[in-house]
């Protein structure tokens with residue numbers, strides 16, 4: 264028993280502020296044991312300073328989906344009337360009542376009014392206190408914990424069992440920090456230092472960016488220029504022919520497309536020019552714009568296919584496809600010590616997300632200023648400009664991140680969708696097997712697992728997930744593609760966390776009824792009530808990419824994501840040129856019959872994993888290639904008909 268255990272409800276004995284109702288103490292948050300490896304060594308000293316921060320609950324979150332559909336469903340009279348950042352912040356900002364409840368409680372406990380601060384976003388009430396004051400406020404006990412041994416001891420102050428708030432305050436509060444939350448990365452970092460004596464590379468698996476969804480197939484000498492070679496090597500011209508994307512973008516001033524890269528992944532200038540020299544001569548010398556998040560930059564200290572491959576692929580194809588008239592922006596996230604996560608990326612786009620529901624999870628997300636010697640500025644909050652479209656080819660799984668973490672993040676995609684932003688995510692390269700592992704009977708990831716392991720963010724209903732297709736060897740660009748079955752398999756399947764959205768119901772129920780998968784609920788979420796992915800697909804096999812000076816053939820849903828982002832940027836361009844707004848959150852639109860017919864349905868192939876053949880591509884939507892691959896011209900025409 265480390266923290267005050269106490270019964271669940273303890274009556275407050277302190278004075279109450281005038282007007283505040285008498286309210287019993289309730290256990291607000293608890294944890295049964297410290298994370299493994301940590302142990303308490305002593306009570307925290309009474310006069311140690313703690314920067315106590317009370318994270319307030321946001322308002323109107325229960326209406327988030329309705330708000331989003333109101334501006335994103337093609338049948339809605341408000342289609343396309345996206346919100347400003349100010350409207351979003353105002354709508355979800357914690358209520359004055361919440362701020363006042365916390366302030367009144369602190370005053371009643373004897374905290375001087377001048378010490379109480381409210382953050383700019385309205386999300387946090389902060390007060391610098393001593394351990395003794397915090398213990399009294401939260402009816403808990405703080406201990407000093409240690410991790411490690413022999414001169415590598417790290418200390419951390421925390422309460423491990425639980426803390427209490429008056430009931431009427433608890434109602435308005437998401438989280439109080441520092442309390443139960445450990446910087447678990449300290450542990451990983453100790454491991455990283457040990458390993459780094461043998462390697463000059465950052466330890467990619469301990470960075471926090473998720474897995475880049477690409478693999479190199481082979482090195483190639485040939486430099487194809489003819490469409491007849493597209494069944495062997497993909498070039499930008501093959502993709503233009505496959506997806507009828509020969510359009511020249513025109514509204515270049517206002518349009519944006521963002522390619523998100525997680526450090527130390529970085530493109531190389533020389534690779535871009537070598538690629539453009541072969542496939543897009545007018546782009547030689549052009550570079551994407553850079554939005555630096557938490558110290559991100561195009562680093563050149565670390566190199567190799569695993570460091571440069573993803574970014575070279577993304578930037579070469581996005582720039583080649585949107586062409587010289589449209590600016591591409593790389594959002595480079597994180598320093599080269601810790602990298603970044605989708606959370607630190609989203610923090611930079613929207614200041615309110617930095618604090619939302621307790622903010623980042625230090626066991627997953629990096630902390631800035633970087634305690635390990637990297638970027639020493641403060642974490643970027645709301646400093647990065649938005650793009651209309653973001654393409655991300657990195658991914659985690661639902662199980663790796665946990666359901667509370669992913670639900671919080673998923674809500675943020677909806678908020679940014681309200682502002683007209685489209686999020687494109689690669690669906691993964693391991694079929695139904697997450698990032699390679701499957702789930703065991705307890706729902707944990709394991710190499711021996713047999714249950715399908717859905718990828719995240721792809722299962723978030725508010726992003727658009729993209730699977731991979733290929734040309735059948737011997738076929739041409741005008742033949743129907745199949746699901747990719749060489750080197751990689753499309754991530755796809757059914758969420759264990761997110762419910763089936765209305766706009767996807769017909770598609771998913773049609774698939775489950777007409778082509779019932781040969782597995783029961785012990786293998787995947789077969790309820791028919793959960794969000795299914797991917798939404799669409801594009802070619803993902805044998806892309807010709809210049810990496811570290813040589814031509815490589817690359818496979819992955821990583822190939823498909825920037826291609827779809829470029830094509831949708833063309834649609835946005837056409838709409839902007841016609842005086843309309845961006846397409847924003849596209850899922851409710853693309854699942855309508857009119858739009859379904861604007862995709863090339865893929866009906867052959869599957870996505871094996873977990874010792875099974877996975878699911879099969881079939882007529883109509885399927886959990887391998889979604890609705891199929893885009894036909895730009897048809898999509899542009901349909902989107903131009905919408906207001």
Ligand SMILES: *[C@@H]1O[C@H](CO)[C@@H](O)[C@H](O)[C@H]1NC(C)=O
Nearest residue numbers: 481494495496733734736805
């Ligand atoms: C991909 O490249 C490999 C290796 O060169 C080749 O065997 C295969 O036929 C190619 N497939 C496609 C669809 O391009």
Ligand SMILES: *[C@@H]1O[C@H](CO)[C@@H](O)[C@H](O)[C@H]1NC(C)=O
Nearest residue numbers: 507508509510894895896897
């Ligand atoms: C491709 O787009 C052109 C117009 O750019 C159109 O005339 C043609 O019919 C389209 N082809 C297909 C196969 O949709």
Ligand SMILES: *[C@@H]1O[C@H](CO)[C@@H](O)[C@H](O)[C@H]1NC(C)=O
Nearest residue numbers: 513514515516517839840842
């Ligand atoms: C860009 O946006 C501004 C303001 O919304 C508008 O006045 C202008 O016409 C747009 N320019 C183009 C090229 O679409």
Ligand SMILES: *[C@@H]1O[C@H](CO)[C@@H](O)[C@H](O)[C@H]1NC(C)=O
Nearest residue numbers: 551552553554590591592648
């Ligand atoms: C492209 O975008 C970057 C970053 O937003 C900006 O710095 C640059 O000036 C832009 N270039 C053009 C030609 O618009």
Ligand SMILES: *[C@@H]1O[C@H](CO)[C@@H](O)[C@H](O)[C@H]1NC(C)=O
Nearest residue numbers: 632633636637638639640641
């Ligand atoms: C941050 O890092 C830079 C470059 O390494 C250094 O010059 C600067 O003094 C550091 N600032 C702080 C506050 O540590």
Ligand SMILES: *[C@@H]1O[C@H](CO)[C@@H](O)[C@H](O)[C@H]1NC(C)=O
Nearest residue numbers: 758759760761762788792793
């Ligand atoms: C299946 O999905 C639904 C909706 O997302 C969820 O409530 C349920 O817990 C999931 N079932 C399993 C076994 O994961």
Ligand SMILES: *[C@@H]1O[C@H](CO)[C@@H](O)[C@H](O)[C@H]1NC(C)=O
Nearest residue numbers: 781782783784785786787789
């Ligand atoms: C699911 O099917 C397997 C055989 O494939 C069987 O062993 C198991 O009992 C079934 N589970 C349920 C819940 O029906």
